[in-house]
Amino acid sequence: MVILNALFPRISEDHPNPNHKLLPTCVKLSKEKRIVIVGGGPAGVHMSACLAAKGYKNVTLLEAEAEVGGKSLTMYDPSQPDVPHELGTCYMSPGYTLIRNLLDEYDKDNLESTFANEKKGRMVFGLRLSDEEKQKYTKGMEYFDWVLEETEERTTSSCCRCLPNSAQSVPIFAAMLKYNKIHESIFGKYPYGLPPKPKDWSKIDMTAMDFLKKNGLEILEPVFLYSQQVQGYGILDRIPAFYLLWWHHPDTINGSIRASLGSDDIIVSLLKNGWQSLWKKMVQRHSGEVKYVTGASVTSIKRTPTVQVKYTHEGVEKQLEADVFISAVDLCRFRHLIVDLDPEEETVFSRLTESVLTTTLYKGKTTEHEHTVEFWFGKMGQLSSSGVGQFYGHRNSRMAARPEIPSSGSELRVAYQYMDRPLESGDASKLLHTLQEGLKTYAGEPEVDVKLQxxxxxxxxxxxxxxxxxxxxxxxxxxxxxxTIFIGSSVCFESALDCVAYNLMLCKKICA
Ligand SMILES: Cc1cc2nc3c(=O)[nH]c(=O)nc-3n(C[C@H](O)[C@H](O)[C@H](O)COP(=O)(O)OP(=O)(O)OC[C@H]3O[C@@H](n4cnc5c(N)ncnc54)[C@H](O)[C@@H]3O)c2cc1C
Known part of the structure; x- marks a missing residue:
């Protein structure tokens, strides 16, 4: 284990962050400032906890929904009160040290749970694949075996194809190490989060797939197909290489190698009590120092000379004055809440675009070959005839997070659909219809009971x-x-880890 850690190290979180140099000095906040945070998703809640822990006593957080958590939404069905069904944030990977630290501090009982692997009885990951589109999907497979099979299909050298799995993985690990070297030559060493601006943009001014081809890293396509594309972080053929490089920091790559070679690292895990629990526990802990107001829908924010926030709470219009506004909402959609948005800000935020990742909790019959996760990789990113995202995968959370609970004959699953464009009116009913069609035609489930989409x-x-x-x-x-301070996934990357990493990067300066 020591050798593995030495060969495939983790860049310390304390490594200097080159992005600090770009932060203006006015980002520093004195303790007596009245601070209002708008948005109680992971970013807003985590920032409130950071400020409370540093001794800020005048912080208010306004959240529109009845509960905090935002896109960390954990649902429970009365028939399975112990099974968390993640409609949003779901997974952790070896690079999630910052989140593990938070769990340790705030939600100790919320243990990580690995995927039950049907093939080897080892806790890793399970998925089903088809031999051919529309055929029966019955084959259980460990994630890394799937990577090897996919790699084999793409490898032209017949010599590589005859090698046993253990030897076949050598070229993959070699490519991963080469990827890390290239990554470091572009960005240098930095802790996980927003990469420093590269000096030579031409090295990455291309799509993710072109980047892999240009650097002779095509062998890694199956790895990234799962870890980038299936997670909704863009189609490899279209997404700028920058986002592949951001998400696949060398720490993440080294962690995957360590995990594959049998270290204690886990390639992918869930939380036994769900992700939303973590943010709720943070709010519970800090409710003495921070004023948390849920059900408070903010309607306008004016920031100068002092911050004036208007919001509706329990049907009553209210107003709050503060010195500092922390925006923890999605600026792609909600920047117009800021009525005095400066042209400089508008120029940046109006350039944001986004996709739609749809999750649906539904109940269906237990199938003959029930598995933790099933993917139809070819459907990912495809649109249906009505122009919305095809159903491309689902997860059985009982099997994934609580395999000890026996099946009752029916299963609650979370289904995924992705589309590479923003949400439009009328999409909701089309998404539901497309999901039902997909479940019927290629998942063999003609009748399902949809609980929530x-x-x-x-x-x-x-x-x-x-x-x-x-x-x-x-x-x-x-x-x-x-x-104003801007936080959350619209100013960093769409992951709970990124929201936390970005906050910590800022906090080093804010609270200095
Ligand atoms: C399906 C899915 C799967 C995911 N899987 C993972 C994963 O496996 N691992 C991972 O790390 N991340 C995952 N993510 C990403 C992660 O959930 C997000 O990056 C994270 O939740 C973003 O946090 P945020 O606080 O920036 O925004 P949000 O979570 O969107 O929170 C913003 C909050 O602002 C509130 N708000 C909006 N407007 C107003 C208003 N006018 N007044 C008051 N409040 C307002 C919203 O109600 C919301 O609570 C997933 C997300 C989704 C959707």
Whole structure:
């Protein structure tokens, strides 16, 4: 284990963050400031906890929904009160040290749960694959075996094809190490989060797939198909390489190698009590120092000379005055809540675009070959005839997180649909119809009972041009200006880990 850690190390979280240099000095906040945070998703809640822990006593958080959590939404069905069904944030990977630290501090009983692997009895990951489209999907498979099979299909060298699995993985690990070297040559060493702006943009000014081809890393396509594309972080053929490189930090790659070689690292895990529990526990702990108001829908924010926030709470219009506004809402959709948005800010935030990742909790009969997770990789990113995202995968959370609970003859599953465009009116009914068609035709489930569908606006980001203009780093330069701090996935990356990493990067300066 020691050798594995030495060979495939983790860059310490304390490694200097080059992005700090871009933050203006006005980002620093004195303790007596009245601070209002709008948005009680992971970013807002975590920031409130950071400020409370640092001794800030005058913090209010306004959240529109009845509960905090945002896109961390854990549902429970009365028939299975111990099984968390994640409609939003779901997985952790070896690089989630910052989240593990939070669990340790706030939600100790919320243990990580690995996927039950049907094939080897080892807890890793399970998925079913088809031999051919529309045929019966019956084959259980460990994630890494799937990667090897996919790699084999793409490998032209017949010599590589005859090798046993253990030897076949050598070229994959070699490519991963090569990827890490290239990554470091582009960005240098930095802790996980927004990468520093590369000096030579031409090295990454292309799609993720072109980047792999240009650097002779095609062998990694199956790995990234799962860890980037299936997670909704863009189609490899279309998404700017920058987002692949951001999400696949060398720490993540090294963690996957360590996990595959038998270290204690877990390639992918869930939480026994669900993700929303973590944010709720943080709110419970800090409710003495922070004023949390749920059911408070903010309608306008004016920031100068002082911050004036208007919101509706229990049907009553209210107003709050503060010195500092922390925006923890999706700026792609909600920037117009800020009535005095500066042209400089509008220029940056109007360039954000996003996709839609739809999750649906439904009940269906237990199938003959029930598995934890099933994917139809070819459907990912495809649109139905009505123009919405095809159903491409589902998860059985009972089997994934609580395999000790026996089946009752029916299963609650969470289904996934993805589309590479923003949400439009009328999409909801089309998404439901498309899901039902998909479940019927290629998952063999003619009748399901839909409990809840959430079409989440997802993965706010810039296009290739916006990235080459340096927009993610321009946001850093806006921090602290006009009594405002911007946090959350629309200013970093769509993951709970990123929201936390970005907050911590800011907090080092805010609370200095
Ligand atoms: C299906 C799905 C799967 C995911 N899987 C993972 C995963 O496996 N691992 C991972 O790390 N991340 C995952 N994510 C991403 C992660 O959930 C998000 O990146 C994270 O929730 C973003 O946090 P946030 O606080 O920036 O925004 P949000 O979670 O969107 O929170 C914003 C909050 O602002 C509130 N708000 C909006 N408007 C107003 C208003 N006018 N007044 C008051 N409040 C307002 C909203 O109600 C919301 O609670 C997933 C997301 C989805 C949707």
């Amino acid at each position: 959430k079409p989440w606006p997802y993965f706010p980001r810039f296009d290739a041009k916006g990235l080459s203009e340096g927009l993610p780093w321009k946001i850093l330069q806006l921090q602290g200006q006009r009594n």
